[in-house]
Amino acid sequence: MNNLLDPVLRGALVLGPEGMGKSALADEVLRRLEGIVAPYRIHGSPVLSRIPYSALTPFMERALEEDLASPLMVLRNIRRYFQARTEAGHPQALLVVDDAHHLDEASSHVLVQLAMSGELRLLVLSRNRSVHIQELLSLARDGLMSRVDLQPLSVEAVHQQCVNELGGPLLRASSAVLARISGGNPMYIKALLSGAKRRGELLQRNGAWYLRSLPTGLEPSVQDLAKRLLASRPAAERLVLEAVALAGVLPRGPLVALGGQEAVQALVEEGYVEPAANVPEQLKMVQPLHAEAIRSLVPPMRSMEIRRKLLEADTTERIPQAPRLVSWALDCGAASSDGELLLGARAANADGDAETALRLALAITPGPLAAAGRIEAAAAQLALGRISEARAGLEDAVLTAPDTETLDYAVLVSAQLAACSDDAADRLRSLAKDWPVRDGQITGPDRGEGRTAWLAAGLSVLALWARAAEGNLLVSGESASTTMALLTALDSAGQDELSPAVCQIKAFGYALACEVLTAAGSIGQAVQAARQARGCLSQSALTSSSVRASVMVRHSLALLHGGRFEDLDRMLSDELRSSPHGLLAFGGTLGVLEGALEIRQGRYREGLRRLRPAIEVLRGRDPERLLPYALALAAYVAVVVDDTSPARRFAGELRGLGYKGPRALELTAGAFGAAAQSQQDAADPPARVRELAAEARELGQLAAEKDILELAVAIGDLKQARRLVDLTDSFEGAEAAALHAYAAAVAADNPEQMVSAADEAVRCRKFLVAVECIGHAIRYYGAHNNLRRQRALIQQLRRRRDELAGVTVSYLSPNVHQVRLTKREHEIVALLLEDASTKDIATRFTLSQRTVEGHVYRIYVKLGIGRRTELEAVYRALEAEPRVSAGQ
Numbered sequence: 001m002n003n004l005l006d007p008v009l010r011g012a013l014v015l016g017p018e019g020m021g022k023s024a025l026a027d028e029v030l031r032r033l034e035g036i037v038a039p040y041r042i043h044g045s046p047v048l049s050r051i052p053y054s055a056l057t058p059f060m061e062r063a064l065e066e067d068l069a070s071p072l073m074v075l076r077n078i079r080r081y082f083q084a085r086t087e088a089g090h091p092q093a094l095l096v097v098d099d100a101h102h103l104d105e106a107s108s109h110v111l112v113q114l115a116m117s118g119e120l121r122l123l124v125l126s127r128n129r130s131v132h133i134q135e136l137l138s139l140a141r142d143g144l145m146s147r148v149d150l151q152p153l154s155v156e157a158v159h160q161q162c163v164n165e166l167g168g169p170l171l172r173a174s175s176a177v178l179a180r181i182s183g184g185n186p187m188y189i190k191a192l193l194s195g196a197k198r199r200g201e202l203l204q205r206n207g208a209w210y211l212r213s214l215p216t217g218l219e220p221s222v223q224d225l226a227k228r229l230l231a232s233r234p235a236a237e238r239l240v241l242e243a244v245a246l247a248g249v250l251p252r253g254p255l256v257a258l259g260g261q262e263a264v265q266a267l268v269e270e271g272y273v274e275p276a277a278n279v280p281e282q283l284k285m286v287q288p289l290h291a292e293a294i295r296s297l298v299p300p301m302r303s304m305e306i307r308r309k310l311l312e313a314d315t316t317e318r319i320p321q322a323p324r325l326v327s328w329a330l331d332c333g334a335a336s337s338d339g340e341l342l343l344g345a346r347a348a349n350a351d352g353d354a355e356t357a358l359r360l361a362l363a364i365t366p367g368p369l370a371a372a373g374r375i376e377a378a379a380a381q382l383a384l385g386r387i388s389e390a391r392a393g394l395e396d397a398v399l400t401a402p403d404t405e406t407l408d409y410a411v412l413v414s415a416q417l418a419a420c421s422d423d424a425a426d427r428l429r430s431l432a433k434d435w436p437v438r439d440g441q442i443t444g445p446d447r448g449e450g451r452t453a454w455l456a457a458g459l460s461v462l463a464l465w466a467r468a469a470e471g472n473l474l475v476s477g478e479s480a481s482t483t484m485a486l487l488t489a490l491d492s493a494g495q496d497e498l499s500p501a502v503c504q505i506k507a508f509g510y511a512l513a514c515e516v517l518t519a520a521g522s523i524g525q526a527v528q529a530a531r532q533a534r535g536c537l538s539q540s541a542l543t544s545s546s547v548r549a550s551v552m553v554r555h556s557l558a559l560l561h562g563g564r565f566e567d568l569d570r571m572l573s574d575e576l577r578s579s580p581h582g583l584l585a586f587g588g589t590l591g592v593l594e595g596a597l598e599i600r601q602g603r604y605r606e607g608l609r610r611l612r613p614a615i616e617v618l619r620g621r622d623p624e625r626l627l628p629y630a631l632a633l634a635a636y637v638a639v640v641v642d643d644t645s646p647a648r649r650f651a652g653e654l655r656g657l658g659y660k661g662p663r664a665l666e667l668t669a670g671a672f673g674a675a676a677q678s679q680q681d682a683a684d685p686p687a688r689v690r691e692l693a694a695e696a697r698e699l700g701q702l703a704a705e706k707d708i709l710e711l712a713v714a715i716g717d718l719k720q721a722r723r724l725v726d727l728t729d730s731f732e733g734a735e736a737a738a739l740h741a742y743a744a745a746v747a748a749d750n751p752e753q754m755v756s757a758a759d760e761a762v763r764c765r766k767f768l769v770a771v772e773c774i775g776h777a778i779r780y781y782g783a784h785n786n787l788r789r790q791r792a793l794i795q796q797l798r799r800r801r802d803e804l805a806g807v808t809v810s811y812l813s814p815n816v817h818q819v820r821l822t823k824r825e826h827e828i829v830a831l832l833l834e835d836a837s838t839k840d841i842a843t844r845f846t847l848s849q850r851t852v853e854g855h856v857y858r859i860y861v862k863l864g865i866g867r868r869t870e871l872e873a874v875y876r877a878l879e880a881e882p883r884v885s886a887g888q
Helices: 022-032 054-059 065-069 071-087 105-117 131-141 155-166 172-182 186-199 220-232 235-247 252-259 261-269 288-297 300-312 323-331 338-351 354-362 370-383 387-393 404-418 424-443 449-470 480-493 500-520 523-537 545-561 565-575 580-600 604-618 627-640 644-656 663-680 687-699 702-714 718-730 734-748 751-763 767-783 787-799 823-833 838-845 849-863 868-879
Strands: 011-015 037-043 092-098 121-126 146-149 202-205 208-211 273-276 279-285
Touching: 011 022, 011 131, 022 092, 022 121, 037 054, 054 071, 054 105, 071 092, 071 105, 092 105, 105 121, 105 131, 121 131, 131 146, 155 172, 155 186, 172 186, 172 208, 172 288, 172 580, 186 202, 186 220, 208 580, 208 604, 220 235, 220 288, 235 252, 235 261, 235 273, 235 279, 235 288, 235 300, 235 323, 252 261, 252 279, 252 300, 261 273, 279 288, 300 323, 323 338, 323 354, 338 354, 338 370, 338 545, 354 370, 370 387, 370 404, 370 545, 387 404, 404 424, 404 449, 404 500, 404 545, 424 449, 449 480, 449 500, 480 500, 480 523, 500 523, 500 545, 500 702, 523 545, 545 565, 545 580, 545 702, 565 580, 580 604, 580 627, 604 627, 627 644, 627 663, 644 663, 663 687, 663 702, 687 702, 687 718, 702 718, 702 734, 702 767, 718 734, 734 751, 734 767, 751 767, 767 787, 787 849, 787 868, 823 838, 823 849, 823 868, 838 849, 849 868
Parallel strands: 011 121, 011 146, 037 092, 092 121
Antiparallel strands: 202 208, 273 279
């Protein structure tokens, strides 16, 4: 806006694709400049762009027909129009040019002349690139106009727009899907939300929103835009656009052979197609929704004709058989080789598109690749949550595998299937017996050193997997160090190119080592193992999205237990850039980890906001079996933030759930569930929490024990502080360091040590622990009648509000911390803030005035104030979080 008023500049040029909000921005600017400028609007049009000066005819009232033949006469007529209005006392003219990319060349030239003369100012709205606005762009390059390029909304901005539109919490993975599909275009996001809600693809359950499936239909606005786009392009460009939309991505060579170099280059320059990420020689549509809309407009016979022309194109560049291309062939009724179908199915599973993977795998004909196709179909069924179908597809797959590569795939998918059952350990051990038997039948006595080493490493992975599934890490069995040593030896041997199955089994081995090391508190080694797992996955482009998700979960838990919260936050943000299909499949898993990260730092309301939609998703698809943990955590947090209605629902569902999660999370979930119940009943700390801590210790699940002990101390079982001190003494990571200082201070009942521990907790981003430390010190000084020191600490708590990330004493257990106000005291404060007298309050609650005065005195002590005038500021600082549903 300031640029439009700058005397040095002649106006502003706003560039961006359709739907990015150029017109809305112009409307807001005009609203703010009302009375300062006199706005005039003109619109470019593809129909009128062939007629000289067509956009400027509203300003040529006295022009004669012969005047249009002279640019000078046109310019004089327009000047006369605006001079007359200036002389009449109108403010300076601001000419708003909408859809400037459709201006005719003559109009564009006149606008440049008017702007350069300073007789009026321009606000030009146009697409990013267009041959018709080059003269206007030159003004920006010469510094005579400011230029604003509207960028696609970030994932975070898309999420905020979606939440504003829906009016409730939305799974972040779902908004990330909408960001990818829409290209960050605000208009398309709104259309997607509207259509997805209407078709039942975007669901609301218990006040939380999430995508059940990818949006399939297209809103009329998108369809119309695609029709206009195709209608406005020459035939050659239209053919290229249709080919790219149908194929998804195509090399430049075949496209040039199909439509010509000029057509391809024009579409690139005008921003309709662009090089694919990491593959610059291949082109794709810039706007994903345009591709889908164009595909829906191409008749079947034309689609078949375009595909035939592409395949017959005279080019040396090979067209890669991506899932979209292979599916296109099936749509056209064309025959694809079994090899292309298998490769397409694997690529689709790698992308998380299980439906496409299943379709391609089932199209493989009986023959040499039928067994591999059956395994790929089973992997797709497993990803879709169809356990019985996956089990049927894998029946005897290991014992009948025709070759070692297919055998390795069968073992991988069978192990993933086994991990979904409550008797996972037994199933994995049975699989470990069948694998070498069939391998020996295939390879014979001359297995070779490389295959022998690989089989030993693979069997070690299965043994470690079984041990981790069983959950007792203190009994003898395969160790993480043994498995990692065998896998590392394979890397050192410098094997030839590894199959995707081998890469994924190796990744699982390192990820399982990460899980076991995390449980033991060896966070540094655990994180290193997780990185090695990710390295294995990067060795093949065909690693399954389900394997990547399993690695991600174990890596996340290692970072969480190690207190590496910022690293985890970055990693989860990176995961939101995954493919839409992958986000749809594992969005609930991501949501639980996001919620746990917030809660770990004490940000309970934000954590609950993220958990609620994740729980709704996990009810339908829970690949990592996190729902029991999520329900228990949400139940406890909901009680703490006084959101008791969902707390009861979560607790009830947890009791009726038909399966348990991984052993460590099962123990932790049990503790949170018991704590939630005791908090609701206002009972003493339940014995069940400390019993679960002891059980975790007996199983060697030290990370779970750490979490349970932290919870026990938080709800008032202060006797557990000594064990927490001992445990965290050798447990690695910033979180353990903060808990060690905290527990030591509580065990010693030393208030100054508690204040020092609070500083350590803040450094480690354990903000609620910091508040608890100060709360314990306040309790100590109150019990010892040191009111001066108590008040000083309360005021310190108020001053450090921002440093403590907004975490307040409202989360502290009333069983322990005297600084937390009771429900009745909150009600009294609310009335005091409305200027009620103690007599009024006594009448309201049917109490004696002396009783109310006693309540007020205790409130002042808890808040560390001495006068009523201090009440509002201190109360808002200490108890300021709004007492509304965490979903709002």
